[in-house]
Amino acid sequence: MQLDFSGKVALVTGAASGIGEAVARQLAAGGAQVVVADLHRDAAEQVASSIGAQARARQLDVSDADAVRQLVDATVAEYGGLHLAVNNAGIGGASQDTADYPLEEWHRVLGVNLHGVFYSMKYEIAAMLAGGGGAIVNMASILGSNGWAGSTAYVAAKHALVGMTKTAALEYSARGLRINAVGPGFIDTPLLAGMDRAAYDGLVALHPAGRLGKAAEVAALTCFLLSAQASFITGSYHLVDGGFSAR
Incomplete structure (x- = not known):
């Protein structure tokens, strides 16, 4: 099914690789003008360049509220509105038990x-309401539940993002x-490139589908x-996890 996004302006954060890049490409394929936003400017520019004239790369640190405001304002000024957004930027953080979790890591992970x-x-939301509405998808995780x-x-x-x-x-x-x-369940993206084979196979084993997902x-x-x-779909949390959460 080919989705039609003709005449729509979309903002995708964390769009320089993985899921965000795949979303940006599919939106552009449907006719949308896409802002490819990412902390890593060079990677964002490579993605936007490969998509073509429908995409613009913008550097963005989503943990900086004023930077986010400025980017949304600039998008509306350039394109005349904002209709779609995918809030995908995210980081993993340290692996430590709760009592040992570093405070700086706690703030860094929640900040993004x-x-x-x-x-x-x-x-x-403010930009979309000014233009008569729109749609937003927030990228959670199986770890949202x-x-x-x-x-x-x-x-x-x-969990808080879902709420x-x-x-x-x-x-x-x-x-x-x-x-x-x-x-999403565990998705086969560049973030897993450095993982050893045993750990990778361990992740695969958690998914009844017998593989990791694709961006x-x-x-x-x-x-x-x-x-x-x-x-007619709003306020919902949709899993793409190969059966992980059905166990």
Whole structure:
């Protein structure tokens, strides 16, 4: 099914690789103008260049509220509006038991994975309402509904992100704005490139599908939720996890 995003302007954070890149490419393939936002400017520019004239690269640290505001404002000024957003930027953080978890890591992970999504929604929502509505997808994780030993900050942020998504959806659904969350399982992205084979196989074994997911599979669901085909879907948390959460 080819989704039609003609005439739409989309902002994707963390779009220089992995899931974010796949989302940006699928949105552009559907006709959207896409802002490829990422902390890593060079990588974002490579992605935007490979997509073509429909994409613009922008450097963005989502943990900086003013930087997020400026990017949303600049997007509206350049394109005349903002209709779609995918808040995908995120980091993993340290692996430590809760009592030993470093305070600086706690603040760093929540600064990106939770505060960054709040900042993004705060300014995206205002821009979308000014234009008559739109759709937002927040990238959660299977750890938005499950625990994972050693990842207290990441798990806390993703659980909170799901709750924040549901709350915002209740607040704005009657005003033409849909907001959903997607929860990927472990996805085969460049982030796993340095993992040893035993650890990789251990992750695969957690998924009844017998493999890790692909970024394009997460992007396909994300883009569907952004599309007019999903017009009655809001406030939901959708898993793409190969059966991980069904155990």
